[in-house]
Amino acid sequence: MRSGDTPSRRQLLALFSVSAILLAHQVWLTRMIAIQHWYHLAPLVIAVALLGFGGAGILVARQAGAITRHRPYWLLAPTLLLGPGMMAGVLLCGLVPLNMLALPWQSVQIGLLAIYALCLLPAFFFGALFVSTCFICWPQRAGRVYAMDMLGGAVGALGILPLIHSLGLERALLVLSLLSSLTGLVLAGVRNKTLVACGVAALAVLAGYPLLQLAPAEYKAQPLRQLERGSHLLLQTDGLGHRFSVLDSPGMHAAPGLSLGSSASAPRQWQWFTDGDSPVPLLLPPLPSPDFYHQVLGFAPYALLPVPQRVLILDIGALWHAWIASAAGARVVAMTAEDRESIDLLNRLKTRQPAGIYPDGMALIRSSPRRYLAFAPCCYDIVMLTVDSPEAGMAATQENYSLTRQGLEAAYQKLSAGGLLVIEVQLHSIPRETLKLVSMLTDFLNTRERPPPEHMAIVRDWRTAVIMVGASALDSDASDRLRTWARQHQFDLVALPGLKSGEANRYHRLSQDYHRPVSALLSGSADTGQYLFDLSTATDDRPFFFRFFRWQSLHRWLQATGPMWRQHLDWGYLLGLCTLLVGTLLATALLILPFRLAFRPHQHRRRAITYFLAIGFGFMFVEIGLLQKLSLLLDGAAVSMSAVLAAMLAGAGTGSLCQQHWRPGSRVMFRVLVVVALSAVIAPQILEMLFNLGAGWSLTLRLGHVLLLIFLISLPMGFALPHAIGRLQNASSATIAWLWALNGFASVLGTLGAGLIAVHAGLTAVMILAACCYLGAALSLKNLELN
Amino acid sequence: MNSYSAKSWLTRLLTALLLATMPVTAGDRQADRDRMVSELSGYGYDITLITDDRVLSAMRTVPRHEFVPAYLQVQAYADRPLPIGHGQTISQPYIVALMTQLADISPGMRVLEVGTGSGYQAAILARMTDRVYTIEIIVPLAASARVRFRELGLTNIIAKEGDGYYGWKAYAPFDRILVTAAARHIPPPLVAQLKPGGLMVIPVGPSWGAQRLMLVRKDDSGVVTTESLLPVRFVPLVSKQNAEW
Missing domain, CATH: 1.20.1250 (Growth Hormone; Chain: A;)
Incomplete structure (x- = not known):
């Protein structure tokens, strides 16, 4: 067959299939990386895929003559190697002891990251070799070849998520890998030699499958918990976007924000992990008494607003706050979840522990926070957001539409008269998230001609701050109630109408006090342009709240942190x-x-x-x-x-x-x-x-x-x-x-x-x-x- | 070969290749320890400056290389955290020194450590007081630390595998408590087992990342407060008139 021939239907079908497998594998790998390490490494997959294409392109260009002479072999061989390549690459990745947290400290980790990426390369190389061979064999039909390549990729990209959802990640990879053997059969027809070759490829895939077990890297929270005596995995499920796991261990004691003065221990709980990290406590009976919740920092909004009717929590990870709202007597507690699988999972757990998991009567709404705010009925007395930024600024290039000016305004607009927008934010060693939020909130309060110092209260412990913004000015009764409660449970006030410097930084003394910079931001006298971090407002057009890095500050930054610069950068x-x-x-x-x-x-x-x-x-x-x-x-x-x-x-x-x-x-x-x-x-x-x-x-x-x-x-x-x-x-x-x-x-x-x-x-x-x-x-x- | 041991061998192989060109020092590494200690004594500022001779002296005598995996012993005296397996680390020497200095240990004090890890911190404490009690929840780490204490003759360390959240009631109250991994709240049982006038030291933040140290003080009347210390000199937000806030 000459190179100018038209590709047969079988060949076009094989091209469609290989392109679908390649794109599906690309999306699959982003899920694998999120589980093993961090989602933020996903661009690595795209880069590796493109490198695979580059390498294959070079080989094809150099061997163009041989390829056109022996076209059937050049088409069949990469098709059959694709499946084993995918399986082997994933198995090898699981063996690489990469620790992303140790990257700044250990140069060996850079080598491990490179090895991790290289493990993924063969699959893309084989797939790309097949596609490139098609292009070089039928240059006069480049449009049709290109179209099949694109359409196959489209089907692969769209089909992989439902496949993962219905079969789970491991079995989805098995199906993709076996599909490449089947494609080989379609391509070459059912003949003895072909059957043997496809059978060998399929057997290689099947031999690898029992060894395939996607597990989070050792430095993530879930594997650490699983090393504790008595710890066991209750269930694991793959959603469209994440893998969810629930663990039971006697060593789990989350009680975020529990007062120093409390004598109560953390309640009995399971913990729910997303991609092996970010544990969320799922409370089990016997449940704590309502008094227990009065002693945690998250109770602060209910000290300002004692009897809220309707509470909206815009993060399924904040189940802890649902219990607090319920204990505070809220009539309606609603919570958003971005995926249906989270809701299904919680409901399944609720049937096993009817008194626990989440408060009875709580409404679980399937929506992202921002989208729900666009269509949610008005109004709520409390609308709550949580901000949990990953370590080492890893979310700097990750979009987040809840923490933009438009996102915060949308939440604020859903407040009833006298309602509160509440944002819980983790404190970092050097103040940044809290200051950026205060700066953004001040901006939009000013645009609404509402004096920020009269509308904002902030209370904190040693680890977390709760920012509260009133739909109307906070009156003196509310302020007094918050003062009394904070004093009783040894929490520190950062902002409150009429707060004096002497009242701040008393129980949890921080070397970097928040009261003065926050006061400066509220009064508009702070010069944020000179700060170590970028505190500029995130918007829907630039939805990168967690980007704090500034080139202008790098020199000061290195001077300030000295030998500790690695940890703080x-x-x-x-x-x-x-x-x-x-x-x-x-x-x-x-x-x-x-x-x-x-x-x-x-x-x-x-x-x-x-x-x-x-x-x-x-x-x-x-x-x-x-x-x-x-x-x-x-x-x-x-x-x-x-x-x-x-x-x-x-x-x-x-x-x-x-x-x-x-x-x-x-x-x-x-x-x-x-x-x-x-x-x-x-x-x-x-x-x-x-x-x-x-x-x-x-x-x-x-x-x-x-x-x-x-x-x-x-x-x-x-x-x-x-x-x-x-x-x-x-x-x-x-x-x-x-x-x-x-x-x-x-x-x-x-x-x-x-x-x-x-x-x-x-x-x-x-x-x-x-x-x-x-x-x-x-x-x-x-x-x-x-x- | 299971996944963990395969990973471990791969790490060893790569690290060995990487370190092949570096000189390996045999013996008890006293010269390395002396160098490490002299570097530490210049670290920090104000309250985070390492000045306590007792701490430096303890760090000069404890062989840190015995507390890290064999393939990382070359790096044992560099001021950096090192992996000890199971996702855990041995803290960087500066943080160990600072924690010990802030704990202000005197002979005769009863000290509890929550999170034994490799056992290095307990070994430093054991040089400064008569009895150290240490608890580790991760089963293999607890076992290996016990073996290490025995081999190094650290007989004044009492170690057990268990849940540090509840402290060690049988030996309470304690003059000092060191917690090597911060939870999202300070465990009330630990606060209860701290003597009036006692101190608790907790590093906050990831072991590989930006850590600040927290001191929990219980005054003579039982009132508890915390103090967070940032071991870096940091220029805060300034006003438009260039005054620092």
Whole structure:
């Protein structure tokens, strides 16, 4: 068969299947990384996948002759190796003793991180080898090949979450791995040799499966608890976004904020872990008396507002506060949960412990906090948020729409007259989260012409602060009640109308007192621009509350912390930056240099280079921008990632097919690219309108609208690459390979860079940059042909 | 080979490769300890400055390398935390020194340590007082620490495996309590087992990350207060007129 032949249906089906497996595996790995280590390492998967593609591209480009001569083998071998590669990679990752917390201290951890990433590489390499082989075998059918690749990827991205949800993570990987053997069978047909080869591949997968047990790394909370005598796992379940585990151990004694003066011990409890961390106490009978809850810091709002009727808690992890609200006599206690699995899990546990787990009559609402605020009925006497920032600033580049100015305003608007917005925040060694929140709250109280010092009260112990913002000014009776309660239970007041300096920092003395900086922020006399941390307001366009790092302060920071700088530095932001730098170096080494040195493509022109770089950057900017924006409407990153990947790949794939049939000229193509640029600019506004309109819709309905919208946006984007490839028919294969490499290089940098651009300049800026890229591509269209 | 031992071997192999070029010192490492102690004595500021000769002297005599896994012994006297298995660490020497200094131990005091870990902190305490009681909830760590105490002849350390939340009622009350892992509240049983006039020292924050130390004081009348100390010199928020708040 010559290289110009049309691919058969079997071959196209195999390509569809391999692309689906690859994308599904990519999403699956983000879940694995979240369980074993941190979700924040997820960009690692994308980088590894792209490197796999780079490596395979180099091999295919170098062996193009051999591949076209022995095409059936080059197609079958990677297909069969894909499954065992996936299984082996995951098994090896589980053996790597990576400790992310020790990274700043132990250089060996950098090596372990590299090994961890390398374990994942073979699967992507084999998958990419198959896809690249298809492209090199059927260059005249690049549009169709590209379309099958994209559409397969879309199905994989969309299908993996329901698969994980129904089968669990381990079995989902088994299905994906076996599917690659089945694909081999489809590809080569049922013949003796093929049957043996596919059987061997399937057996290799099956042999690895019994060893597969995803477990959190040793430094996470759950494995530590499991080492205690008498500890046992009660249940474990995989949701769309997380793995949930419930443990019973006699050594679990959470009683957050219990007063120093209390003689009561922590109540009997189980603990609920999300991805092996963030334990939430689930109280069991015998339950403490209502008096017990009076002695915990979380009771502070009820000291200000003694008989609340309706309480809304915007975090399922704050079950502890539901018990406090119930003990305080709240008639209605409602709590939001981002996923149905959390609610199902709590209800299942409640049937085993009817008197415990959560207070009787509490309403569990399936919604993200922010989305619920958009459609929740008015009004609540208390609306509560909790802020629990990960160590080492690891959430610096993670979007959070509850802790933006718009998020806080939405919560404030749901308050009844005299109601309280309550935010519980963990204190860090050097004040930052609390000060940023006070700064943000002060800003929006000022815009409403409500004097901040008269509307805000803050009380704390040694570990946690409770910030309370009144819908109306706090009266002297309320202030007196809080004063008396705080004194009785030895909690410290940080802010309260009429509070004097001498009344603060008495029972839990901190070397960095909060009262004075908070007073300065409330009165508007603090100079936040000179502070060690970035205290600027997070907004829906820049929803990165946990980004505190400032370059201007780095020198002062190192001076202040001296030899302890490693422990105190915000590694999250720097890790993002390092990933970009390492990604750039690797992409240069693996994509740019090999093509540049090995093939010496002389026939390139500036326009072609600009075009391929621009569409590479543009596509990834749109993808990352939409992904971050949509986590607001789709209740979290996992569903958002799956939906955006699926819709964009399906849209681009369909666009590619349309291009193949229609073959538009350069004038039409110019208009198509301008439409893409305009779509990128208006997409955030459309999504905002969709949020306002559909916040209360079911997930299916929201997902349907989002998929349709992104499909429509990405459909014309799918024209760009096949159009250019078609225009480069006369160029040498080395030049085409070089331009592909440039496109891949731009994709790597675009993926890793878009997040950082969003952190600095906002999501709108990312989308505007995407529009500029597509406009740049449109302007490069003229004379794109190479001779 | 189970997953843990496979991981452990991989770590050892990698660390051994990494450290292959570094000089390995044999013997009791007195010179290394002296260097570590001289570095520690210049650390910190104000109350977190290490100045207590008794603490420094104890740290000069306790062989820290005996408390870390063999493959990490080369790094035993560097001022950094080290893994001891099961997700736990041996604290960095500065934090151990600071905790011990803040505890203000005198001979004859009855000291309870919650969270034995490797046993290094207990060994330092044992050099400064007559009796140290230590509890560890993680089963394998408790067992290995007991063996280590026996091998090093630390007979004045009484160790048990158990839940430190409830303290050790049989030997209470204690003059000093050191808790090596902070919970989200200070356990009331520990407060109850602290003598009037007693002190409790607790590091707050992750063992690999930014830790502050908390002192819990119980005055003679039984009133309890806490004090958090940040071992870094930090410039606070300033006003628009450049005055510090």
